[in-house]
Amino acid sequence: MTANLLILFSLFASYVTATALTYSVAANERACFYAQVDQPGYKIAFYFAVQSGGSFDIDYSVHSPSLKVIVSGEKERQGDFVFTGNEVGEYRFCFLNEMSTFAEKLVDFEIAVENEVRAELPIKQAGGTEDESSTLDNSIHSLSGKLTSISRTQKYFRTRENRNFSTVKSTESRIFWFSIVEVLAIVGMAIFQVFVVQFFFTGSRKGFV
Structure with a gap:
């Protein structure tokens, strides 16, 4: 079953629109998400990380409105x-779990559309000097870059935490079932030894000892 979720973005000059979602991609499923670009030249950022399922990998592809493949990958x-949307229309972001026959993948992803046009600072409108406005402008964008870096670091640690937790759960499950098999093997061996002893020491078979 193909699950398609339509995500429409309203774009305005000097504004950023984004969506962050967590989606469970079932086995043999192709899940696509869409972002609308109304004008050419907008920056489109696409981030994803597989949180759990299988080997923590998935196939993906990004298509332009003309269905041209912008970027794709397998078992990532x-x-x-980050790329520039030179075409107007819907950009398609797809996750493909078709190589998996039973394992579903939990994917955390974010799609952001940004207009590169910067808003005019109030200091410019008030008649401030060029140096003052330039310094303030650089400081604002420096802080913006640092916040983006912090956000990416938090997502990275979240992904590592989820993967490590999934690995721990998998290890605990394997240890549990291995212990069950070991106990059953010991009990089976004990019962087998009892029957062997009874076989040699019961009735007419005593002469074989």
Whole structure:
């Protein structure tokens, strides 16, 4: 079953629109998400990370409105891409779990559309000097870059935490079932030894000892 979720973005100059979702991609499923670009030249950022399921990998592809493949990959655990949307229309972001026959994949992803046009600072409108406005402008964008870096670091640690937790759960499950098999083997061996002893020491078979 193909699950398609339509995500429409309203774009305005000097504004950023984004969506962050966590989606469970079932086995043999192709899940696609869409972002609308109304004008050419917008920056589109695409980030994803597989949180759990299988080997923590998935196939993905990004298509332009004309169905041209912009970026794609196979069996990737995570990705972070930024490209310019030169075409107007819907950009398609797809996750493909078709190589998996039973394991579903939990994917955390974010799609952001940004207009590169910067808003005019109030200091410019008030008649401030060029140096003052330039310094303030650089400081604002420096802080913006640092916040983006912090956000990416938090997502990275979240992904590592989820993967490590999934690995611990898998290890605990294997230890549990291995212990069950070991106990059953010991009990089976004990019962087998009892029957062997009874076989040699019961009735007419005593002469074989």
